Amino acid sequence: MKYKKILVALDNTPLAKKVFEEALSVAKCHQATLKLVHCLPMETPSTAPYPSLYEGEFNDFSYLMRERLESQATETKKWLSNYEEIAKEQGIATEWEWKIGEPGRWVRDIAKDWEADLIVIGRRGLTGVSEMLLGSVSNYIVHHAPSSVLVVQETKVN
Numbered sequence: 001m002k003y004k005k006i007l008v009a010l011d012n013t014p015l016a017k018k019v020f021e022e023a024l025s026v027a028k029c030h031q032a033t034l035k036l037v038h039c040l041p042m043e044t045p046s047t048a049p050y051p052s053l054y055e056g057e058f059n060d061f062s063y064l065m066r067e068r069l070e071s072q073a074t075e076t077k078k079w080l081s082n083y084e085e086i087a088k089e090q091g092i093a094t095e096w097e098w099k100i101g102e103p104g105r106w107v108r109d110i111a112k113d114w115e116a117d118l119i120v121i122g123r124r125g126l127t128g129v130s131e132m133l134l135g136s137v138s139n140y141i142v143h144h145a146p147s148s149v150l151v152v153q154e155t156k157v158n
Helices: 014-030 058-089 103-114 128-134 137-144
Strands: 005-009 033-040 094-100 118-123 148-153
Touching (some): 014 118, 014 148, 033 103
Parallel strands (some): 033 094
């Protein structure tokens, strides 16, 4: 099978570099186009590191959330642009996109709308209760993707 469009789900972790390099390698072999995707999580009052809403600080909470989101968006654009430049220097047509929300669903929807042939995603190796509580984007993608999925496993150094 020849891949033409490869969607690469990235976060800003050390594993992301490995995921990007794997996707870039496959893209070179297939002369495919890359689409780099990142999802900023939507924080809720119970998960956000902000003042309690029950103390009447809703305006502060809103301001702090917006400020934090703007900062994360700026940083996201910076490192996605950097990955894009690396790929383009190697002759791979590349674009990127970021969204706010639940990553599994956004990656699935973007892959479907963009008609990706392959999704490349990382997996940290959570199991058991950790995976159940924290969720697993890679697991969701494997079970709901509209295309083939390449999962890049994080390697643990002992």
